[in-house]
Amino acid sequence: MTNSLTVTSYETVPVPQLVTLAIKPGSERTCFTQNDHGVIPVAILGSAALDVSEIVIESLSLQGLAGKMAGKNHQYLAHIENARGDEYPDLVVQFQISENWIASGNGIAPLTGRLSDGTLIRGSDSICIAPKVKST
Numbered sequence: 001m002t003n004s005l006t007v008t009s010y011e012t013v014p015v016p017q018l019v020t021l022a023i024k025p026g027s028e029r030t031c032f033t034q035n036d037h038g039v040i041p042v043a044i045l046g047s048a049a050l051d052v053s054e055i056v057i058e059s060l061s062l063q064g065l066a067g068k069m070a071g072k073n074h075q076y077l078a079h080i081e082n083a084r085g086d087e088y089p090d091l092v093v094q095f096q097i098s099e100n101w102i103a104s105g106n107g108i109a110p111l112t113g114r115l116s117d118g119t120l121i122r123g124s125d126s127i128c129i130a131p132k133v134k135s136t
Contacts, residue, residue, distance in 0.1 A: 053080060
């Protein structure tokens with residue numbers, strides 16, 4: 001009788017760095033009307049553990065939405081500012097709303113992306129979506 005040894009290999013899965021978001025920064029309400037013409041401003045809040053200048057803007061996705069691009073050079077509508085008035089700069093990105101991207105009601109909008117060194121990032125914030133207004 002022979003004893004056999006089974007070797008199992010495991011793939012390491014990178015653990016994303018958690019980031020803090022503020023949907024519609026500076027506003028107490030995070031509600032939007034569901035339509036295909038608007039944008040959702042989202043601040044990714046900087047901290048001692050997160051230098052927002054290292055975020056790869058084109059990698060960002062909010063609930064499947066991409067950052068909005070504009071102008072002749074198709075630049076992302078994103079900038080660094082101090083959105084919450086602390087010692088750390090924040091990255092504010094405009095995400096283009098697409099029709100029916102999320103159901104009406106209250107929920108959580110997840111954000112994913114990566115840093116310039118390849119580190120994955122993820123975060124979420126609460127959001128409410130009002131039904132699309134029908135024109136008469």
